[in-house]
Amino acid sequence: MLDPVTVISRMGGIARGTQLQKVGVSRKRIAAEVSRGRIDRVRSGVFAAPRTDAVIRTAAAHGGALTCGSALRLHGVWVLDDTDPHVWLGDNGRRHPHLGCSCTDHHFQGRTRFGVVDVETALVHVFACAGDEAFFAAFESAWRKRLLSKEARSRVRAALPASARWLVDIARSDADSGLESLLRLRLHILGIRLDCQVVIDGVGKVDFVIDGLLILEADGKENHEGETMRHKDLVRDAAASRLGYETLRFDYAQIVHDWPTVQAAIVGALRRMRH
Numbered sequence: 001m002l003d004p005v006t007v008i009s010r011m012g013g014i015a016r017g018t019q020l021q022k023v024g025v026s027r028k029r030i031a032a033e034v035s036r037g038r039i040d041r042v043r044s045g046v047f048a049a050p051r052t053d054a055v056i057r058t059a060a061a062h063g064g065a066l067t068c069g070s071a072l073r074l075h076g077v078w079v080l081d082d083t084d085p086h087v088w089l090g091d092n093g094r095r096h097p098h099l100g101c102s103c104t105d106h107h108f109q110g111r112t113r114f115g116v117v118d119v120e121t122a123l124v125h126v127f128a129c130a131g132d133e134a135f136f137a138a139f140e141s142a143w144r145k146r147l148l149s150k151e152a153r154s155r156v157r158a159a160l161p162a163s164a165r166w167l168v169d170i171a172r173s174d175a176d177s178g179l180e181s182l183l184r185l186r187l188h189i190l191g192i193r194l195d196c197q198v199v200i201d202g203v204g205k206v207d208f209v210i211d212g213l214l215i216l217e218a219d220g221k222e223n224h225e226g227e228t229m230r231h232k233d234l235v236r237d238a239a240a241s242r243l244g245y246e247t248l249r250f251d252y253a254q255i256v257h258d259w260p261t262v263q264a265a266i267v268g269a270l271r272r273m274r275h
Contacts, residue, residue, distance in 0.1 A: 002024050002025055004020060004025050004030060004038070004047075007023060008020070009051070012056075013048060013115060014046065014049075014056060014060045014114035015047055020047070030047065042060045043096060046060055046061075055085050056114075056115060059087045061096060061098045062089075063087065063094055063095050063112065064087045064088045064106075065087065065088045065113050065114055065115050065117050066086070066087065066115070067106060068082075068086035068104075068122060068125045068130065069082045069086065069130065069134065070082070070085045072122045072126065072138050072141075072142070074116050075142070075147060077145065077147065078138065078178035078181075079126070079138050080133075081256075082130075085102070085103045086104045086106060086125075086129065087106065088112075088113075088117060088125065089105055089106065089107055090108075090110050090111050091109055093107065108124075108125055108128065119147045119148065119152075120148070120152050123135060123139055124156060124159045126138055132164065136171065136182075136185050139167070139168065139171055140171050140173070140181040141177075143171060143173045144174065144175055156168065170188060172196065174196065179218035179219075179250075180207050180218045182218075183262075184196065186263070190263070190267075194209065195208065200240065203215075203236055203239045203240045203245075206247075209245075210270065211273060214246050214247075214266075214270060214273060215247040216249075216266065217247065217248070217250070218255060219233070219251045219252070
């Protein structure tokens with residue numbers, strides 16, 4: 001006899017009662033497993049395995065599959081902050097209001113389903129939902145984590161509007177963080193060329209170097225907290241200064257929320273160096 005927990009888990013953690021019945025799990029058995037606490041009723045006719053992630057359950061309660069940055073985050077991809085679940089309802093799917101709902105609906109082409117969409121689909125959706133920068137940072141992160149094969153990258157590129165395919169063309173596989181991706185993209189648009197992931201004797205590997213003398217470091221909030229890391233950064237900056245480099249170091253809040261100040265600092269430093 002088929003185990004409903006195993007069946008639902010193999011379906012991505014969420015399944016309709018009608019799907020379970022098609023593979024031989026009767027309505028009576030479903031009801032019994034819910035009563036025993038072995039499976040959970042997400043809403044009428046929709047069931048979850050016990051270990052299904054809470055945000056996937058929320059998407060199913062809302063009526064669809066987790067997508068965009070919400071899905072990419074579960075896949076381990078770097079995304080810009082956005083805590084509200086994004087739910088793919090398909091072409092004609094219907095949203096189901098639920099307690100505490102803060103979901104964002106998406107009616108991208110396709111049939112309504114449950115679970116979490118794959119990385120390729122989520123990247124295409126995040127471009128349509130959040131635009132160039134969110135897509136570019138997530139794309140480079142997914143590539144670095146080896147979640148995108150050459151063929152997958154080509155499929156993602158083909159799914160984008162023709163005017164946006166240059167984002168895939170300039171992407172790299174070695175960006176250490178989404179902040180680095182954002183910084184490089186924004187400076188590319190300004191016409192500023194950077195050398196990426198440069199190793200400097202006596203300093204180590206730095207994020208970017210411009211014009212051979214200006215070092216840019218993008219300090220992610222997860223990587224540069226604490227006195228120990230702060231001390232190491234100061235030692236590196238001092239070593240770079242001794243070699244004739246100027247170092248500009250920016251954190252998450254500056255790059256994401258105060259870009260004009262960051263841009264002005266970089267342009268000002270370049271002006272000083274060039275004149």
